[in-house]
Amino acid sequence: MNIPYAKLHPSKMRAYGAGGFELTPGMEEPGCPRLYRLRYEESEKSVEMGANLQYGGVIHRAIDQADSVGVLPTEILEEIWPTYLGPERYEEALRDLATFERRHDPYVTLAREVELTAPLLDAGDDHPAIQLAGILDRVAIHPRDPHILIVEDYKTNRFPPSRTDLDQWVQGKTYGAVARHHAAKWGIEEPVRIIGRYHALKWQPLEVDLTDDDLDVFVAWARSVAMAILNDDEGAPRLNPGCGWCPVKSTCPAFRNLPGRGSETLLDRIDRAPLDERARLLPHIKDAIRALEAGKESTEEAIKEKVRHSGPFDPGDGFEFTLQSATRRVVTDPELLHGIMGDDYYVAKPRLGDLDEWKKKHPDQAAAIDFLIEAEPAGTRLKRTVKKSVNPLDGEA
Numbered sequence: 001m002n003i004p005y006a007k008l009h010p011s012k013m014r015a016y017g018a019g020g021f022e023l024t025p026g027m028e029e030p031g032c033p034r035l036y037r038l039r040y041e042e043s044e045k046s047v048e049m050g051a052n053l054q055y056g057g058v059i060h061r062a063i064d065q066a067d068s069v070g071v072l073p074t075e076i077l078e079e080i081w082p083t084y085l086g087p088e089r090y091e092e093a094l095r096d097l098a099t100f101e102r103r104h105d106p107y108v109t110l111a112r113e114v115e116l117t118a119p120l121l122d123a124g125d126d127h128p129a130i131q132l133a134g135i136l137d138r139v140a141i142h143p144r145d146p147h148i149l150i151v152e153d154y155k156t157n158r159f160p161p162s163r164t165d166l167d168q169w170v171q172g173k174t175y176g177a178v179a180r181h182h183a184a185k186w187g188i189e190e191p192v193r194i195i196g197r198y199h200a201l202k203w204q205p206l207e208v209d210l211t212d213d214d215l216d217v218f219v220a221w222a223r224s225v226a227m228a229i230l231n232d233d234e235g236a237p238r239l240n241p242g243c244g245w246c247p248v249k250s251t252c253p254a255f256r257n258l259p260g261r262g263s264e265t266l267l268d269r270i271d272r273a274p275l276d277e278r279a280r281l282l283p284h285i286k287d288a289i290r291a292l293e294a295g296k297e298s299t300e301e302a303i304k305e306k307v308r309h310s311g312p313f314d315p316g317d318g319f320e321f322t323l324q325s326a327t328r329r330v331v332t333d334p335e336l337l338h339g340i341m342g343d344d345y346y347v348a349k350p351r352l353g354d355l356d357e358w359k360k361k362h363p364d365q366a367a368a369i370d371f372l373i374e375a376e377p378a379g380t381r382l383k384r385t386v387k388k389s390v391n392p393l394d395g396e397a
């Protein structure tokens, strides 16, 4: 396979599944050769960036653009915000950027969002020479120490990395290796000390010394990744822990051949496994539920946003989504309700559903209780109905 533009970026190494990445729950994909082939050889449409990467991209753009025009990132966020990321992520972005603005460090910025390259591999006549490449979020120097060069990476992950993740920080080491190649032109004096700054916006910046030995070992590893990609004519699937959220899993033969086709495997195992195995699965079951809930919420938010801007949304299955006003029932006079119900009030009060049960048992008081319950506006809710044009008999669509 080829390496587009003869530049090996960390994103390409990650897509190829070349190991040693930030294996945190927030990561997008561990990758595999098939994913790399679809993304970089066949420009497969469905291999677009996931929502987390898109979110990270907007945060980077806000910091970069704000810096170039001399305003705060929170001041330009609205202008550059893509509506498909939804209002919840907008609030999250405001919080992340406000944290960024409150932070100060002693370093002097040399460049932001700058692409740097360094020679990596001369692969002979069959391939062009390959460069190691990185787009660095920020390059900075220390105002009092001419030997120090800072390479900074802004991170929006929700979970901190483990110490092993930092040891295997491919992006940071790529930045360190390419920046080392350019250190002299920035006036950094020998011996050069490179500090990788893992600037986590949701917790705190971590600084790691990227020593010469570290970077030499890393460059040798990156060279072998480049050779592996160039010599791989097949781009075969390689199952890995990230397959469950791989963007091309639905067309992946390896994934589809899994018992129960991957996503059902967990359910199959819950049904069939002995209790001790099911007990070990429990954390994974909870993770899967949380991931599904989050997926449901973000999908609903994205649909709501689309309907707000463009009207009813037809995903092509004969149904359409619209927005409807939502209401919730509230008790208008708790004291009066207490007077009617006596001490049973304390049992039933927390839930209106319990009040309905109580009314069934005390029909003589139902009307008085209903008088104390009112519907109040509660925003909008999504409604999925059959499209009128698909089912002309359905007058309620």
Ligand code: SF4
Binding pocket: 031, 032, 033, 034, 035, 237, 238, 239, 240, 242, 243, 244, 246, 247, 248, 249, 252, 253, 254, 255
């Ligand atoms: S689902 Fe298939 S293509 Fe996706 S990462 Fe897994 S093996 Fe690779």
